[in-house]
Amino acid sequence: MAKFLPGGLSARLLVLTTGFVMLAEVLIYLPSAARFRETYFEARLEAAYLATRAVLAAPDEMVTQDMADELLADVGVRAIVLKRRDRRTLMLSDDMPPDVASTFDLMERRPLDMIRDALMVLLKPGERYIRVIGAPPSHPTDEITIILPEAPLRAALRDFSWRILGLSLVISLVTAGLVYFSLQWLMVAPMRRLTASMMAFRAAPEDASRAIHPSGRPDEIGQAETELAEMQSQIRAALTQKTRLAALGIAVSKVSHDLRNILATAQIVSDRLAQSDDPDVRRLAPRLVGSLDRAIGLCADTLQYGRADEKPPTRTSFALAPLVDDVAFAAGLTGGGRVVLRYAGGDTIVDADRDQLFRILLNLLRNAVEAMPGGGEVRVDAVRHDDRVVIEVADNGPGLGAVAREHLFEPFRGGARAGGTGLGLAIAQELVRAHGGDIALVRTGPLGTTFRLDLPTGRA
Ligand SMILES: Nc1ncnc2c1ncn2[C@@H]1O[C@H](COP(=O)(O)OP(=O)(O)OP(=O)(O)O)[C@@H](O)[C@H]1O
Ligand SMILES: [Mg+2]
Incomplete structure (x- = not known):
């Protein structure tokens, strides 16, 4: 009772x-x-x-x-x-x-x-x-x-x-x-059932097991139960659809974001191809192929999973220097540009998903380049400790604006640059965290900006 x-x-x-x-x-x-x-x-x-x-x-x-x-x-x-x-x-x-x-x-x-x-x-x-x-x-x-x-x-x-x-x-x-017990039986108890179902639904709208099962009574309460059940299932369906659409939206944003970076590489390569003779073509062709492979791989992965989450990192051990070289190339830092790259990581070996670390560093380097249209210097440092590698990316640009600082790492919100989507840092953070590490803004100001990546080794 x-x-x-x-x-x-x-x-x-x-x-x-x-x-x-x-x-x-x-x-x-x-x-x-x-x-x-x-x-x-x-x-x-x-x-x-x-x-x-x-x-x-x-x-x-x-x-x-x-x-x-x-x-x-x-x-x-x-x-x-x-x-x-x-x-x-x-x-x-x-x-x-x-x-x-x-x-x-x-x-x-x-x-x-x-x-x-x-x-x-x-x-x-x-x-x-x-x-x-x-x-x-x-x-x-x-x-x-x-x-x-x-x-x-x-x-x-x-x-x-x-x-x-x-x-x-x-x-x-x-x-x-008599009236009390009849009403209790006819109305109050069913009303409580309705209320309990509404409260359970509010607490967990996706949980289908908490939906009300209409008792099939022919009166107004029965009608209310049927309507509530119908409403719950419609809301649940709408909610699921919305969640999927949101996930799809984020996935599409990320795909297009990284696709743009990757295709920019292809564009640079093709620019060079246009000016070059045969030996250059032979040298640059593998890079073009690599870039296109990454673009295709990213699209294929996204389509395959159909979801916003990144694939878990597939770790391998590799030397950081060649990767930074690749990234610098992709960011347009080589070939006598106004922004100069200094790599001070020596022969550090990292233990990470190479493609994902490529994307992380590319976002950081691209940001640095974009922040210094008049030229400057980007420095990449790396130190290996027992169980982790710490990589720092520092530039001597003008520093982060107030909006970027306030919404740092928030997708679509941190972007303070015309033409930017505000996804780069958010993606970088997600990828680093998937490795069990983290990314942080160490220093920013008129003298420059430094981001630090903390990557634990996979065996730790
Ligand atoms: N090294 C940096 N120096 C100065 N400002 C920076 C630097 N890195 C990031 N920012 C600022 O932080 C904002 C957010 O960067 P983020 O990479 O997330 O987005 P975005 O570069 O605007 O767009 P996207 O990378 O998606 O094309 C940038 O718009 C920029 O204003
Ligand atoms: Mg960016």
């Missing part, structure tokens, strides 16, 4: 139902109290009528005072007047007829007045006498007037009211209980 919450739907329903049933009982009580009072009077009128019959049966239609007192006490009144054939006759009366506070004529009863009078009996305490005029139920054509004390009526009416109150409480509690 679901938990009972003081502010929950079930608790409110319980309180409301009890309240409404009590209200209904009060509405029923008012006419019943009026009817109770009327019946009380009718019983007295009937008894009084019988007493008058006894007197009429007596010799000379006269009884002794003792007899009269006895009859009056039996009926519970102080005086009885009989009206027959338009003639009123005082039939019985005690010695000292009391003062009468009010007169009620049952012949002219109006429902609202009866209710009001019944309430007045309860609300106005005091020893007073009333006169009641009415017909005995057995002889509706005769008219009897009685004078009687109000106190016994009040006691009887109170007794009646307490009994009604007790009964009302029992009825309202039983009704409220």
Whole structure:
């Protein structure tokens, strides 16, 4: 059974139902109290009528005072007047007829007045006498007037009211209980199921096992369950599609980014090819082939995986110097350009994915070249420690701008250069991290910029 919450739907329903049933009982009580009072009077009128019959049966239609007192006490009144054939006759009366506070004529009863009078009996305490005029139920054509004390009526009416109150409480509690359990079963429990499903869905929208299974009930709740299930599956599908599209978008951006760099190499090579004679062609041809291979490999990998994640690095051990040479060439740093490369890594051997390290260094060198249109120097240092190789790429350019610093390594956001996409550093970081290493901006300012790569060896 679901938990009972003081502010929950079930608790409110319980309180409301009890309240409404009590209200209904009060509405029923008012006419019943009026009817109770009327019946009380009718019983007295009937008894009084019988007493008058006894007197009429007596010799000379006269009884002794003792007899009269006895009859009056039996009926519970102080005086009885009989009206027959338009003639009123005082039939019985005690010695000292009391003062009468009010007169009620049952012949002219109006429902609202009866209710009001019944309430007045309860609300106005005091020893007073009333006169009641009415017909005995057995002889509706005769008219009897009685004078009687109000106190016994009040006691009887109170007794009646307490009994009604007790009964009302029992009825309202039983009704409220029944209403409560029916609503609990029909509405509150299914609503909780719906809410729980919504909350579970919010926590993990992709988790299909948390979807609601419609119970198939034919009512509005069943409809809500079906709609919710439908909505959940649509949102889940949209979410999956969106995630895939986002991944595809990132993948395509990365492919085009690196493809552009790689094809730039091919372009440089072809530029040189155009100016060169046969020996140059022979020397440059392998580089052109290598570049195109990388471009094709990247596209093929991306298409094969169909996802944004980079392929895990395939580590090999190789000398850094020739790789830097290749990268410098690709970045246009060779052949007497304005930017000069100084390699100070000696014969450091690195243990990494050669293609990926190529792309990392190419992004760093290209950034340095692009930052120094007027010329400058790029220095690549490498030091091998026991379990890692630290490579530093330093230039003496103008340093990173504020936007680039603020969104460093964030894809599409760090780019502060016209024509740049802002992906280079983000890709470099992802590739370095895939090797278990990291990339950091060590220093930047008007005197230059230094990035440091920290590459753990694969065997560490
Ligand atoms: N060595 C550097 N000197 C000065 N600014 C740099 C240097 N390296 C990067 N930056 C700044 O950081 C920004 C981000 O570089 P990043 O390589 O991520 O993107 P990009 O070069 O703008 O575009 P992309 O490399 O995708 O073509 C650059 O736009 C540039 O402003
Ligand atoms: Mg760049």
